[in-house]
Amino acid sequence: MYITLIFLGIIMATVIVWLLRQTFNTQPWISEAADNEVSGASMDTNTKAVALTVFLAVATSVFALFISAYTIRMEEPDWRPITEPTLLWANTLMLILASIAYHWTRGAAVKGIDSRVKPGLTVAGVLTVLFLIGQLVAWQQLNAAGYYLDLNPANAFFFLLTAVHGLHMLGGLWVWARSTMKVWTGADSDSVRLSIELCTVYWHFLLLVWIVLFGMLLST
Amino acid sequence: MAYVSIADRDHEVEHHDPDTFISKYVWSQDHKVIAIQYGVLAILIGLVGMLLSSAFRLQLGFPDMFEFINPENYYQFVTIHGMIMVIYLLTALFLGGFGNYLIPLQLGSRDMVFPFMNMLSVWVYALSVLILVASFFVPGGATGAGWTLYPPHAISPGTPGTDWGIVLMLLSLAVFIVAFTMGGLNYVTTVLQARCKGMTLMRMPLSVWGIFMATILGLLAFPALLVSAIMMLFDKLLGTSFFMPAMIQAGVATDTVGGSPVLFQHLFWFFGHPEVYIVALPAFGLVSDLLSTHARKNIFGYRMMVWAIIAIGGLSFIVWAHHMYVSGMNPYFGFFFATTTLIIAVPTALKVYNWVLTLWQGNIHLRVPMLFAIAFIFTFTHGGLTGLFLGNVTIDLPLSDTYFVVAHFHMVMGVSPVLVVFGAIYHWYPKMTGRMYNETLGKWHFWLTFLGTYSLYLPMHYLGFLGVPRRYFAMGNTEFMPDSAVTLNASMTISALIIAATQLIFIYNMIWSLKHGEKSGGNPWKSTSLEWQTPDTPPKHGNWGHSLPEVHRWAYDYSVPGQAEDFTPQTVPESEVPVGRDHGVDS
CATH class of the missing domain: 1.10.287 (Helix Hairpins)
Incomplete structure (x- = not known):
């Protein structure tokens, strides 16, 4: 703990x-405190x-x-470390690129460059979807190699952690989909600026979490 | 359709003025309606929890006299009673109920900052309650694993409800946590961002402080329950062994190996102990406001009270393993957790002193809310003192599996917060409904509940000292249990039934007064905090009419020497305070 x-x-x-x-x-208890300066x-x-x-x-x-x-x-004696599929490296790259794309889009939205927002958002979303598909393929590779979920706690944790991370990613994609729909139906960047700014933070956060998880999975 | 902005200076979030029955009372986004939905639902499921306890108390008081109670449903009743009371009643009522009602009103905002998410929160909570109740009706019935749901027995054959009951229980908890998180994000963000002009953090009533800190605890601690629930669901449904060790069942080895039941205990109590304070901190806050208002005196040591809430919140994360002394641990860990447990008593005791000092030389009005508030000081002190016993490893070990523990946590976490719940409901009832409750019925309710709980739980401590074990369906013939212990158990059951029946008085009073209670007016208690200064009672949608209030002082200006009235609302500027007399109360 x-x-x-x-x-x-x-x-x-x-x-x-x-x-x-x-x-x-x-x-x-003093009531004279400057109430005009005190915002709520x-x-x-x-x-x-x-x-x-x-x-x-x-x-x-x-x-x-x-x-x-x-x-x-993992301290218990029945723990058998897993050999992570190499595909995970490619997936990680996708997620890094998605994060960069979101960051780039954010810059465009803040500066009000509408022409860059649409392609930026699209690329960020596609890369994220590729990451998720890559994770699913990695699951299949593990299953094919006989690393079943219930065979060993290391396997179970791999599936569990990637699933929880993936679900968080899907939540992000829901917000991404809403702002992308808006942009594709002609809304200007100002109306989605806040959403893009917050999503950028969320993508960076999930990238950081993934790097920590991936590092832990690799090293144990 | 009119649009109403959430706060005058904040035009980012807007929502519709409700104009149909459905949008006003069912899919309502108004925090007051949501609060009442949360409250009514929590109290209804709480009544189910109370009936379950009456049922298993019948078995304990009069063993084998009632055929409808067998060992299986006895354990199911005990388990679901505990779960309902701790999570679905108290957590939901304090945070979903009082949190929703009081935060925007006491802070001078029009609503929560995310009203739609707030509405989702209460309906997802309703779904979690539905799943919980459904678990009684699935094959095998509800889980009987005890409210702590310890593996391996929670998901191993032999325990009641290991087919579907435990699955629905875990699912219901996960759904509850989703509901709580949606509500919690709202409460924290509203406190931080939607206070009216002049409402600094240190002018917030202690009710809001308690609810605010409890929400932060909940947001950080409930994930531990979520994580353990997900992992146990994996163990149950997918055959993993996160928690399931190698076992032999009926002479046959199971498929599971190496899982760690103690890991579950760590996760569970990492949630479980902060949960005590998720319930207690709002109670601390509400009771502070009740005591101050009805003693017509400012709360003693406001800043200390705030810092104590913050300190308790921080410390509550590093005491969890005191629930696990009997699981065995490194003696240094035991020493560490015993020490932190005793340290957390310091800010808690400070609060008790401050409540008592608030009463000191106050102009005490023994109305029903005040009776409940003062009773809370008694029960909480008693429950807290026995906590000091149990916080020590060497005393905990012999007492841990006895009635002493049951008596301790019911005093500190059952009776005490519930007394505050009642006091607070009576206190804010006039604001919620515009009518007064019946004072005589209220006093009957108070005295029967207060004396009833003492006659139930004081003897329980004694039985614990005798060594009477908890969790047992029947005691059988044991030498260390004298006949008097059996008689005591019977008398405790009778007390429990009387307390249960007494709650009907409360419910009758609440419903009867809705129509027949005297009109209360806007501020019957002559209270200072903002919710009593609304232009309408009950407050209308948007709370404040055309413009938001402005705050010029804290919420505790009672009996200030030299002022004409014995209370000065937070909205009154210094220049407009009528001067007059001395109230004879030491402020």
Whole structure:
């Protein structure tokens, strides 16, 4: 559980330090505090961006717990390490490129260059779909090689972790599909800018998670 | 159709004014309707949980007298009772119910920031309840693995409900977590981003602070339950052995090898202990507001109360293994977890002192909400003190499998939060309905519930000390159990039945008062916080009429010396406070 504790320790420490900074040295019982300067929002950013940050903390918690479970379970004597399909390297490349494409699209959307948004979004989505198809093919290769899900906990974890990551990716694709539909039906980049900005963060996050998971799977 | 912006300065999120019955009461996106939907559903399923407990108490008090209770359904009743009470009643009611109702109203916003997701949250919660209830009607019935669902027995033949019951239980939990996450994202983001002008974090009522921190805990801790539920579903349905060790069943070795049941326990309690505070922190917050309002005094040590909530939230993540002393662990770990457990008592005790000091020389009005709030201080202190016993490894080991533990957690996590729930419902009932409840019925409800729970749980501690084991269907003839223990068990069952029947008074009062209660007016308790300053009671869609309120002070300006009234609402600027008399209360 150390890994979870480290992750959650960082998240909780951030929350606590932030809250203490907000609340320290205040005198709430004094009513003259300058109410004209006191806005109700804590952060000068979009509400959806705050919600995404909170959601990423939740997702981090999920993955950290899976990783903790993995490291605890692999200590048992019945653990037989898996040989990961080489295809995973290609999949990783797809995801990196998808992330880069999203980042590039974000730049275009922020600058209002409509002509780059449509191809950027399309490429990012196609690369992500390719990544997911690649993951499914990797599953089939493992099955064909006799690494069945129920044969060994290492196999089971491989399928479980890739499935959970893939489901998160599918959730992202749902949002991607909505903004892509909008762009293809003639909406300007301004109307999808926020969605693209938030999706970029989400894609980078899932890329980071995948690199951590892939590294862990490879090294154990 | 009119569009209403969520907050005047925030035009990004908009939603429709409801104009049909369906959009107003069923698929409603209004936080107040969603709160009441959450609350009613949670209380209904809570009543089921209460009936289940009455049923298994009958067996414990009068063994083998009732034929409809056999060992199988006894364990099913115990399991589902625990699950319902902890998750589907208390978590849903505090966060989904009070969280939804109070956050926007107490912070001066028009609604939650994502009303559609909020609506999804309550209906997905309803789905999780439906799946839970359905588990009673599938082949093999509901799971009887105990509310902690420990493997391997939770999914091994011999335990009730290992066919479909456990699958539906795990599925229901997963669905509940999805619902909670959708609600939780809303609560946290609304607190951070949708407060009205002047509402700094340190001017928020403690109710909001408690709910806010509990939501953060929930968002980070529920994933542990989700992860363990998914992995156990894999073990059950796909034949993996994450948790299933090598076993011999009926003389035959199973397919599973090497799985770690202790891994499940770690995951479960990594959720399970913060869960205690997911329930307790909102209760702390609500009770603080009740005590302050009805004692006509500012809450003692507001800043300390806020920091205690934050500290308890942080510490609650590093005490989980004190639930696992009997599973065996490195003595250094045991020492670590015992120490952190005792440390968490410090901020908790600070809160208790502050509640008592709030009452000190206050102008105490013993109305029904206040009775429940004061009773909470008693029950919580008692439950907390026995927690200090159990937090120590050496004391926990002999007591862990006895009634002492049952008595402890029912006092601290069952009775105490439920008393706050009742107090809070009575307190905010006038705002939700525009009518007063019946005071006499309320007092009957209080005294029977409060004395009833003591007559149920005090003897339970004693039985625990005697060594009476928990989880047993029947005690049989054991030498260490004197006849008096058997008699006590019978009397405890009678108490439990009386408490259960008493809740009918509460329900009758709530329904009767809807129509026949006196009109309450907007602010019957002369309260300072924003929800009592709405232009309409009950508040209409959008809460605040044309413009949002502005906040000029904290929520605890009661009996301020030199002011004409003994309360100054948060919306009143300093220049408009009427000056007058001294209230004879030390602020």
